[in-house]
Amino acid sequence: MTALQTLTLTRPDDFHLHLRDGAALRDALPWTARQFARAIVMPNLKPPVVRLQQALDYRGRILAALPQDSDFTPLMTLYLTDDTTPEMVEEAWSSGAVHAFKLYPAGATTNSDSGVTELKRIYPALDAMQRVGMPLLIHGEVTDPDVDVFDREAVFIDRHLIALHRAFPGLKIVLEHITTAHAVAYVREASELDAQGVPLLAATLTAHHLLHNRNALFQGGMRPHYYCLPVLKRETHRQALLDAATSGDPRFFLGTDSAPHARNTKETACGCAGCFTAANALELYCAAFEQRGALHRLDDFASRFGAAFYGLPRNTGSVTLERTPWNVPEALPYADTDIVPLHAGELMEWRLRVAS
Secondary structure (H helix, E strand, O other): OOOOOOOEEOOEEEEEEEEOOHHHHHHHHHHHHOOEEEEEEOOOOOOOOOOHHHHHHHHHHHHHHHOOOOOEEEEEEEEEEOOHHHHHHHHHHHHHEEEEEOOEEEEOOOOOOOOOOHHHHHHHHHHHHHOOOOOOOEOOOOOOOOOOOHHHHHHHHHHHHHHHHOOOOOEEEEEEEOOHHHHHHHHHHHHOOOOOEEEEEEEOHHHHHHHHHHHOOOOOOOOOOHHHOOOOOOOHHHHHHHHHHHOOOEEEEEEEEEEEEEOOHHHHOOOOOOOOHHHHHHHHHHHHHHHOOHHHHHHHHHHHHHHHHOOOOOOEEEEEEEEEEOOOOOOEEEEEEOOOOOOOOOEEEEEEEEEO
């Protein structure tokens, strides 16, 4: 059988993205805007984006940094803290500019020090979110030092998420960047639907977790550009993630979790967590889906399921990828220094050609 040579997708969306701010925003944003129509923008800046006006101001800076003639739309989020009130939730929802709240357990990942210290502290805010229909996005890891880093996601589900889901059965939840078979099974077992028949519990999947297991961190030495949180897991978990992504199940959709960090903050004694995938995101997802012979399922995963979950219209434009082998650059300009994209220097089979 002749291999597919071109692939055209409805213009996709990225439902989990880090853009940073200032010069870093200026250099990271164009990579996403050239291929995605919209993106859920994470609020873990310094200081975090906790109030509506901060989100509106950040949105303004993103729009100002866009390349000329870009039609990219940032979808803003707010950062949950112990002090988030129902009134803040209602104000954010009424604005139409904020599409979700993000839960970071305090200390779980980059810039999460202001995160929630105990879930019951935010129950009044969660009740308001359930009432108005505001999604909750969860970085699902415990931060207890006695829990192995490779078990933090599974323990979070068993120790916290099950109880939270039971307490708020009508709350829309996205379990972000899942990494384990345990998380896949939990999402698949959920049957709750909203009034439009859309699942209330969903999960985003990153390209790096679909393509790599934890061996990638150590092949030929320490490889800091494969270090992310949640950390890469065993091959059995990667296979479960691929099963979910390519299944056609609308509860699983694209979220890159592209996390830009300058090279000198990754290649250091205490390197930052995060993989920069925005520069070749669709090419990476193509590589993952092709492993399962499932390129025909990529359009739904990238362009339909996430939009349906968030109640957004499906995009009308398209992007086309070609089977044209190319080498990923070793580094790219970033905030007066440089950044290393995932698969730097490596050959990739697919390449984005055009967005229309």
